[in-house]
Amino acid sequence: MYPIDYALVESECRETWLWFLELLGLLGVDLELNNSHGIVWITEKQKGLIYAIRELFPHSEHRFFVKYFYNNFKASHRGLMLKQLPWGAAKSRTKQWFAQFMERLRIVSEAAYQWLADKYPLHWSRAFFKDIALCDMLCNNICKVFNSVILQARDKPVIMLMEMIRVYLMKRLVTKRAAAEKWHNQIDPKVIKFVERIKMDSSIYNPNYTIKIHVQAR
Numbered sequence: 782m783y784p785i786d787y788a789l790v791e792s793e794c795r796e797t798w799l800w801f802l803e804l805l806g807l808l809g810v811d812l813e814l815n816n817s818h819g820i821v822w823i824t825e826k827q828k829g830l831i832y833a834i835r836e837l838f839p840h841s842e843h844r845f846f847v848k849y850f851y852n853n854f855k856a857s858h859r860g861l862m863l864k865q866l867p868w869g870a871a872k873s874r875t876k877q878w879f880a881q882f883m884e885r886l887r888i889v890s891e892a893a894y895q896w897l898a899d900k901y902p903l904h905w906s907r908a909f910f911k912d913i914a915l916c917d918m919l920c921n922n923i924c925k926v927f928n929s930v931i932l933q934a935r936d937k938p939v940i941m942l943m944e945m946i947r948v949y950l951m952k953r954l955v956t957k958r959a960a961a962e963k964w965h966n967q968i969d970p971k972v973i974k975f976v977e978r979i980k981m982d983s984s985i986y987n988p989n990y991t992i993k994i995h996v997q998a999r
Contacts, residue, residue, distance in 0.1 A: 782958070784927060784950055789939065791825050795829035819839040820915045823921040825849045842911050845904045847871050847919040852868060858893040871906050871919055879908040 786805050790797040824830050825846045831851035834843050847868075854867060866889065879902065881975060887894035890962035903909040907917050934945035 783954065784923070789943065789995055793827055793829060795832050798827070798830045799837065802833050806837060808812035810885065819913050821916050821918075823918060825924075842914060843904060844910070844918075846921060847905055850900075851904055854893070854896060858890060858896065860889075862889050863893050864899070867893075870902075873906060873908045876908045 786801075788801050788804075790801070820841040822834055822841060822843045823846055824834075824843070826849065831843065843891060851864075851867060851871075855864065863886075866882050866886040870879050870886070873879040873882060883894065883897065886897065897989040904917075906983065907919070910917060928994070930949065931946055934942045936950075937945065961969075966973075
């Protein structure tokens with residue numbers, strides 16, 4: 782993953798997010814943002830950003846950073862089961878599995894269940910993610926990592942701060958490109974290992990063909 786745009790603003794609010802995303806939209810030719818279908822945003826649920834994305838990219842998919850989402854949940858709902866069940870619901874691949882985790886959560890704590898039930902699952906559960914984007918990420922740590930590496934720049938004057946960030950990103954892109962040039966194909970080796978592990982795990986299943994292209998695995 783690569784940072785593609787950043788800005789310095791007075792505060793995070795609807796107006797500044799609209800301004801930022803409008804500028805990002807001007808890069809549509811390069812980023813292929815002319816049509817918001819297939820675009821996935823993963824954010825920390827800032828209210829201003831939610832409205833800005835909805836207004837400027839109405840057909841995109843907006844997901845919440847689930848770890849941050851869970852931190853809000855555990856502020857009033859603590860316990861091992863109240864940790865495992867929400868994460869199980871978030872990681873569920875089917876709506877049936879999601880419903881099972883939610884029902885178990887209702888049995889453990891009605892209040893915890895109601896807290897989650899009031900949140901649209903299409904923002905935080907894999908079972909409801911659109912499959913057009915082919916992305917099932919629940920967490921995106923790139924912003925956290927970015928914030929941690931620019932600590933030395935934060936107390937600098939504005940021009941120096943922006944220059945330090947620019948130089949850091951330039952060096953990072955060069956480093957990543959040099960590493961990618963050592964790949965033996967066009968896919969990240971980590972992704973290849975992940976896919977191979979899935980292939981090994983799926984080898985225990987036997988596919989049974991039904992009508993048309995539908996398959997049932999056992």
